[in-house]
Amino acid sequence: MLGASSTPAQVRAYVREHPVRSTAGLARGFMQANLLAVPQRHAFDFLLFAQRNPKPCPIVGVLEAGQYSSPLLPGGDIRTDVPGYRVFAEGQLVAEPADALAHWREDLVGFLIGCSFTFETALADNGIALAHIEQGRNVPMYRTNIATERAGIFGGPMVVSMRPIPAAQVADAVRVTSRYPQVHGAPVHVGNPEEIGIGDVSQPDFGEAVDIPAGHIPVFWACGVTPQAVVMDSCPELAITHQPGKMLVTDARDVDYQVP
Amino acid sequence: MLGASSTPAQVRAYVREHPVRSTAGLARGFMQANLLAVPQRHAFDFLLFAQRNPKPCPIVGVLEAGQYSSPLLPGGDIRTDVPGYRVFAEGQLVAEPADALAHWREDLVGFLIGCSFTFETALADNGIALAHIEQGRNVPMYRTNIATERAGIFGGPMVVSMRPIPAAQVADAVRVTSRYPQVHGAPVHVGNPEEIGIGDVSQPDFGEAVDIPAGHIPVFWACGVTPQAVVMDSCPELAITHQPGKMLVTDARDVDYQVP
Structure with a gap:
């Protein structure tokens, strides 16, 4: 059973195989992230969008094209370790799969965005x-x-x-x-x-x-x-996101994001 | 005479025409910025570098290719309003001009980076x-x-x-x-x-x-x-920076960058 004392790796392994309603309250003390993946040719525009809008889009990690894991999710895979995905084609929601393997492309750049x-x-x-x-x-x-x-x-x-x-x-x-x-x-x-x-x-x-x-x-x-509202308005050919409330649970600690 | 009570616009207008030793202490309360401009094809890489290295490279503004001014420097021009520039070709320092007009290219993206x-x-x-x-x-x-x-x-x-x-x-x-x-x-x-x-x-x-x-x-x-040390190691075809200590004085207020 998942709970506040689960490790981030345990949560990622569980949600790879099982549905969950939300990741709220799981792996307490560890940072959960929003996901947005867009094709490489839109990656500079999106990273610049995030730089200009740091309150809604604080970037905490970027997985470059062809990269599926990072030190934020050791042993994990951003295509499977979010409990539920949304796929947008030209700004239209076209699928809400449990994993993103069938929709992922080699040229997608994955942005991880801080979560409240x-x-x-x-x-x-x-x-x-x-x-x-x-x-x-x-x-x-x-x-x-x-x-x-x-x-x-x-x-x-x-x-x-x-x-x-x-x-x-x-x-x-x-x-x-x-x-x-x-x-x-x-x-x-x-x-x-x-x-x-x-x-x-x-x-x-x-x-x-x-x-x-x-x-x-x-x-x-x-x-x-x-970013999901922005994708709906901006209509990139493809965008893959998490489903609201179903976040990527990372190994980063909440306290690392605290100032001063 | 420039001093602590000069406005950012006054400092930018003055240094456009006159040399100064340093911008330290000028236009007190307003943010001064480091400059790095690189060709568009390297812009995603540099913005990602900055995202991954926020302590040395906190981005406070980005001027896209062909853009010379921004709300950070109303009426200003990043090609002339820094008191002294450095031009790097393939990582080698090749010029230290008073303005960058002769070296600028239409495809350069300008990054403004927070200053201590x-x-x-x-x-x-x-x-x-x-x-x-x-x-x-x-x-x-x-x-x-x-x-x-x-x-x-x-x-x-x-x-x-x-x-x-x-x-x-x-x-x-x-x-x-x-x-x-x-x-x-x-x-x-x-x-x-x-x-x-x-x-x-x-x-x-x-x-x-x-x-x-x-x-x-x-x-x-x-x-x-x-970024200048990184340019020396990474050797992009062209990079234009400020000279250390001779910063771009912006209209942003220091207090806007304070948390909490």
């Missing part, structure tokens, strides 16, 4: 309860009217994740997450969802809705699902 | 005196035996800058600089220079030697001159 699960551990350690975990749901994510900065073919809206935070703890939540600039860092918005183009907070574009308890304020962080 | 001048302001604000400034010299920089992580054609030794710090303030210097991960962050080494391959601290490879006062410990930070 890292700072959620830090929030919990600082006494800030997370509603989606208490309610047993995936975190809700939304397309916003916040534009990313374009690079080459890549551009589109920023996706954010939302966590309801008690008013008295909003400042703590900002302080704690700002210490993790490589995993989305401080929030991009606090309060009124409409100001960032979210019409109905109970209808997330990705993940699951959560109830906002009385006295809580919705707080929004840049989200590593942004 | 940003955290020096923060060190001074925190009561930590800087020996090279008190002694009226450029900061000493050294090639080390610390290898960078390779990407494509780019690889080579890390270059570090050294500042003597009073033993009682070493912890403060670490704490303060670690809040600036995009401008080299925390030191890479504290103490014995020989351990990182520096045989004689009085003979820097770049910049000028400083005297180490009694009771001070040499502290070493990753340095934005690293």
